[in-house]
Amino acid sequence: MEGADVLGIDPGIGATGYGLVRFVGAHRDAPFLLECGVLKTSPKKKTPERLREIYDLVLGLIQKHSPRALVVEKAFYGKSVSVAMTIGQARGAAILAAANLGLPVYEFSAREVKQAVTGNGAADKTQVQYMIGQLLSLKSPPDSPDACDALAVALTYHFRSKVPVGAGLVSARSTKL
Amino acid sequence: MEGADVLGIDPGIGATGYGLVRFVGAHRDAPFLLECGVLKTSPKKKTPERLREIYDLVLGLIQKHSPRALVVEKAFYGKSVSVAMTIGQARGAAILAAANLGLPVYEFSAREVKQAVTGNGAADKTQVQYMIGQLLSLKSPPDSPDACDALAVALTYHFRSKVPVGAGLVSARSTKL
Numbered sequence: 001m002e003g004a005d006v007l008g009i010d011p012g013i014g015a016t017g018y019g020l021v022r023f024v025g026a027h028r029d030a031p032f033l034l035e036c037g038v039l040k041t042s043p044k045k046k047t048p049e050r051l052r053e054i055y056d057l058v059l060g061l062i063q064k065h066s067p068r069a070l071v072v073e074k075a076f077y078g079k080s081v082s083v084a085m086t087i088g089q090a091r092g093a094a095i096l097a098a099a100n101l102g103l104p105v106y107e108f109s110a111r112e113v114k115q116a117v118t119g120n121g122a123a124d125k126t127q128v129q130y131m132i133g134q135l136l137s138l139k140s141p142p143d144s145p146d147a148c149d150a151l152a153v154a155l156t157y158h159f160r161s162k163v164p165v166g167a168g169l170v171s172a173r174s175t176k177l
Numbered sequence: 178m179e180g181a182d183v184l185g186i187d188p189g190i191g192a193t194g195y196g197l198v199r200f201v202g203a204h205r206d207a208p209f210l211l212e213c214g215v216l217k218t219s220p221k222k223k224t225p226e227r228l229r230e231i232y233d234l235v236l237g238l239i240q241k242h243s244p245r246a247l248v249v250e251k252a253f254y255g256k257s258v259s260v261a262m263t264i265g266q267a268r269g270a271a272i273l274a275a276a277n278l279g280l281p282v283y284e285f286s287a288r289e290v291k292q293a294v295t296g297n298g299a300a301d302k303t304q305v306q307y308m309i310g311q312l313l314s315l316k317s318p319p320d321s322p323d324a325c326d327a328l329a330v331a332l333t334y335h336f337r338s339k340v341p342v343g344a345g346l347v348s349a350r351s352t353k354l
Contacts, residue, residue: 046282046354047272047282047354048273048282049276051272052277055273055276079258081256081257082261084262085262085264085268087262088261088264088268088269089265089266089268089269089272090269091262091265091269092228092266092267092269092273093269093273096228096270096273098225099226100229100232105223105225177223177224177225
C-alpha cells in the first residue's frame, strides 16, 4: 500500500493540523486513519522559528509516510489582509516542504472540501467533524478542528479523484498547485 | 569583513528582488553594493515550484555571502487579501531559507524604509531608486524596482541600527521577526 497515503495539512502560524489517510481494500477506496494531530507553535517564538517548525513537521511526515500527495485548502479570501499574509507564510512553509521533496501538491476550496465530506458546501465545522469520524470509522472524531480540517482535505483529494488513488489519476476539477 | 554583509529581500511570487550590501571602512559604515538583482519565476510553473525557486535563491545567496542578517519589508496591509496570501507564501519561503540556515531575520515597514533611505516616509519609488544610487555610489541605480526595494531594506537595517553593523547590535526600534 506504499505510496497510496495522502497527507492533508491545514496550515496556520499558531496551529497546523495534519492528517494522514491510507486507502485500503481491493479498490483502495476504504479510507483508514494513519495519523493526525495538530502542531502548536508558541507565540513567544519568532516567526522564522515557527515557520521552521511547520516546515519540519511536514517534512518529517512526508519522510515517515511517503504519501503520494500533499493536499491543502485553497486560500480563503474572506479573511482579513493581515490574517491572509500570516496564513500565506505558514502555507508557503508547508508547500515548500513538499516541493523540496518532490511531492505534488493539490488544493481544494473550503466549499469543495465541505461538499466532498458532508454533501453540503456550506456545512459547519461540527458536521465536518462528525463526518470525519464516520468516514474514517472512528469511535469519535478527533477533538482538534485543525486535525479534522486536515483529514477532510485529504479525504477530498480521494473523493474528488473519483478513481482509486492508487491509479494515479486525479479529476480535472481538482487544482494542482 | 566576513559576516558584515546584509541581505535584503523583496519577496513576490512572480518577482523577488534581492540585494547584498557590505559595510566597509574603519567604522564599517560605508555601504558597498556586493550583488543585486531580481528573480523572476514563470507564471506557467506551479506555485510549489515557484516557491522553491525563491527558497533556493535565498538559500544560495546566504551560502555564497554568509550575511549577518536577512532583512525583509514588513507585510503591507494595504493590499488585497488574495495578494497578501500570495506575498505571504513567497515571504514564508524567503524567511524559511534564513531560518533553516540559522540566520536572524529583521523586518521594517515600507514607511521606515522610505524614511531611512530618503528622509521621507512617504517617498515614491523614483526617490527610493535615486537614493539607492546615491547611497551606494553607483553611476546609476539598478533598473529593477524590486532590486532597489531589496537594497533599500538592507540599508535600512544598517541606518536603523545606529551602531556599526559589525558591533552586533540593533536598535530596539527595529523588529526582529
